[in-house]
Amino acid sequence: xxxxxxxxxxxxxxxxxxxxxxxxxxxxxxxxxxxxxxxxxxxxxxxxxxxxxxxxxxxxxxxxxxxxxxxxxxxxxxxxxxxxxxxxxxxxxxxxxxxxxxxxxxxxxxxxxxx
Amino acid sequence: xxxxxxxxxxxxxxxxxxxxxxxxxxxxxxxxxxxxxxxxxxxxxxxxxxxxxxxxxxxxxxxxxxxxxxxxxxxxxxxxxxxxxxxxxxxxxxxxxxxxxxxxxxxxxxxxxxxxxxxxxxxxxxxxxxxxxxxxxxxxxxxxxxxxxxxxxxxxxxxxxxxxxxxxxxxxxxxxxxxxxxxxxxxxxxxxxxxxxxxxxxxxxxxxxxxxxxxxxxxxxxxxxxxxxxxxxxxxxxxxxxxxxxxxxxxxxxxxxxxxxxxxxxxxxxxxxxxxxxxxxxxxxxxxxxxxxxxxxxxxxxxxxxxxxxxxxxxxxxxxxxxxxxxxxxxxxxxxxxxxxxxxxxxxxxxxxxxxxxxxxxxxxxxxxxxxxxxxxxxxxxxxxxxxxxxxxxxxxxxxxxxxxxxxxxxxxxxxxxxxxxxxxxxxxxxxxxxxxxxxxxxxxxxxxxxxxxxxxxxxxxxxxxxxxxxxxx
Numbered sequence: 001x002x003x004x005x006x007x008x009x010x011x012x013x014x015x016x017x018x019x020x021x022x023x024x025x026x027x028x029x030x031x032x033x034x035x036x037x038x039x040x041x042x043x044x045x046x047x048x049x050x051x052x053x054x055x056x057x058x059x060x061x062x063x064x065x066x067x068x069x070x071x072x073x074x075x076x077x078x079x080x081x082x083x084x085x086x087x088x089x090x091x092x093x094x095x096x097x098x099x100x101x102x103x104x105x106x107x108x109x110x111x112x113x114x115x
Numbered sequence: 116x117x118x119x120x121x122x123x124x125x126x127x128x129x130x131x132x133x134x135x136x137x138x139x140x141x142x143x144x145x146x147x148x149x150x151x152x153x154x155x156x157x158x159x160x161x162x163x164x165x166x167x168x169x170x171x172x173x174x175x176x177x178x179x180x181x182x183x184x185x186x187x188x189x190x191x192x193x194x195x196x197x198x199x200x201x202x203x204x205x206x207x208x209x210x211x212x213x214x215x216x217x218x219x220x221x222x223x224x225x226x227x228x229x230x231x232x233x234x235x236x237x238x239x240x241x242x243x244x245x246x247x248x249x250x251x252x253x254x255x256x257x258x259x260x261x262x263x264x265x266x267x268x269x270x271x272x273x274x275x276x277x278x279x280x281x282x283x284x285x286x287x288x289x290x291x292x293x294x295x296x297x298x299x300x301x302x303x304x305x306x307x308x309x310x311x312x313x314x315x316x317x318x319x320x321x322x323x324x325x326x327x328x329x330x331x332x333x334x335x336x337x338x339x340x341x342x343x344x345x346x347x348x349x350x351x352x353x354x355x356x357x358x359x360x361x362x363x364x365x366x367x368x369x370x371x372x373x374x375x376x377x378x379x380x381x382x383x384x385x386x387x388x389x390x391x392x393x394x395x396x397x398x399x400x401x402x403x404x405x406x407x408x409x410x411x412x413x414x415x416x417x418x419x420x421x422x423x424x425x426x427x428x429x430x431x432x433x434x435x436x437x438x439x440x441x442x443x444x445x446x447x448x449x450x451x452x453x454x455x456x457x458x459x460x461x462x463x464x465x466x467x468x469x470x471x472x473x474x475x476x477x478x479x480x481x482x483x484x485x486x487x488x489x490x491x492x493x494x495x496x497x498x499x500x501x502x503x504x505x506x507x508x509x510x511x512x513x514x515x516x517x518x519x520x521x522x523x524x525x526x527x528x529x530x531x532x533x534x535x536x537x538x539x540x541x542x543x544x545x546x547x548x549x550x551x552x553x554x555x556x557x558x559x560x561x562x563x564x565x566x567x568x569x570x571x572x573x574x575x576x577x578x579x580x581x582x583x584x585x586x587x588x589x
Binding site: 031034073079080087091092097105109 | 149
């Protein structure tokens with residue numbers, strides 16, 4: 001999970017930088033907030049620096065002319081993988097909530113969400 | 116100062132598939148909490164979503180029915196946000212390359228004219244779970260997680276709450292015709308968000324919009340938009356500015372309130388989902404679905420008017436639900452009097468549907484039986500009043516109408532001699548009215564016909580009685 005968060009964090013960062021070219025500390029903190037990550041000042045500085053380095057490296061790709069090339073949305077050259085619409089057995093309720101730190105009436109109990 | 120509202124609707128429609136969009140859990144509504152869940156829809160690490168083929172089929176059907184262009188290649192994207200009803204912390208959706216685009220539907224306005232409403236896009240996505248708010252905590256049921264949704268986004272072409280409602284109802288009818296969803300707003304299988312802004316006149320640029328969420332019935336769509344329109348007018352008239360924000364409609368109070376603290380909510384950091392490969396549609400797949408497409412409400416309406424000589428209003432009613440049109444055509448096939456059959460469906464049959472809260476084919480009276488009742492009237496065998504009695508009997512007992520008429524001796528009396536005696540008897544019993552009627556008080560015709568019907572226990576044939584009454588009073 002942690003890994004996934006970091007990856008999407010990086011992807012977002014790349015997007016931001018397409019516009020601004022460089023990542024500011026403010027960008028890092030904003031994205032960290034969206035990803036529910038908390039960095040202290042020193043970490044934020046380091047990430048800003050690291051990310052700018054990474055982006056500088058990735059920027060090398062811009063040297064290629066991609067004018068007539070369709071954007072790649074998937075690394076594999078396969079399409080339309082589907083399955084038939086057939087329902088099969090699910091987990092028991094007991095198994096479904098087995099990992100829940102807190103549960104009640106067969107449901108996951110979480111801190112109150114205020115709307 | 117008066118303003119014109121500009122409205123666009125985002126409609127989420129749950130597809131009526133057997134299984135969920137990316138896993139084989141059942142897609143049925145109303146199960147015990149967290150019993151239709153598996154590692155995929157619970158968002159466990161290491162699982163792989165596999166797309167349900169019916170979801171593609173249903174969405175393309177909807178796209179074709181809503182006059183969209185179907186994209187040959189479309190891609191899934193992750194929409195990232197944190198909320199307890201979303202176990203993966205991202206929703207699988209479509210972003211840059213939705214499966215359907217650039218469609219439209221025509222709606223009928225109150226003055227009888229038509230208006231074309233653009234459809235920007237239809238994309239596929241998964242539903243989130245359901246939160247039950249309790250004191251001090253929220254309880255999460257993930258049965259709904261992974262229910263296949265199509266999101267249908269309209270252009271900002273709607274100019275009143277009434278137009279918005281008409282658009283929604285038309286959309287619902289079309290989707291029901293192609294059988295891709297139950298479209299039940301109360302049960303949440305069709306949900307609507309409204310983007311509302313106002314502007315001084317129809318040439319002014321669009322104003323800042325507010326997005327209204329949580330609207331769960333056709334009536335509430337109208338209420339929410341009207342409220343929001345008034346609220347924005349008040350803000351502007353008091354010299355204020357409209358803030359772009361998400362507002363929640365409260366059906367109990369009828370007002371919309373700002374959802375504070377959601378400023379970041381629109382920063383979803385979409386990116387292509389690496390777990391899912393692109394969908395590429397073959398021409399044949401799309402052509403086959405075009406071939407499959409049933410007659411849609413607009414075409415059916417036009418045909419009902421030309422083929423059966425029905426009025427626009429009658430035709431509108433009959434096409435408003437697919438089953439009504441089916442029932443009607445089945446009845447007309449059995450007895451060719453379309454106008455009378457339509458009147459019986461709109462009158463007695465609808466009354467029964469309301470009383471019994473059932474569907475048209477469950478009302479206890481088959482199209483053939485209804486046709487037979489109309490036929491008995493047309494042949495002069497029973498009167499309209501008796502026919503209602505026969506209708507109720509048929510619906511209750513399931514016996515066929517001719518049988519009931521024969522058994523109960525309900526056949527209409529057309530015997531001139533017998534009826535003349537009854538007319539005389541009624542005239543004699545009402546001397547004062549008879550004098551006035553003879554004196555030219557034409558409106559008493561109804562009174563006398565009523566009395567004669569009563570005296571004949573509803574069996575007198577009005578077509579025979581009317582000339583007799585005239586003869587005996589002139």
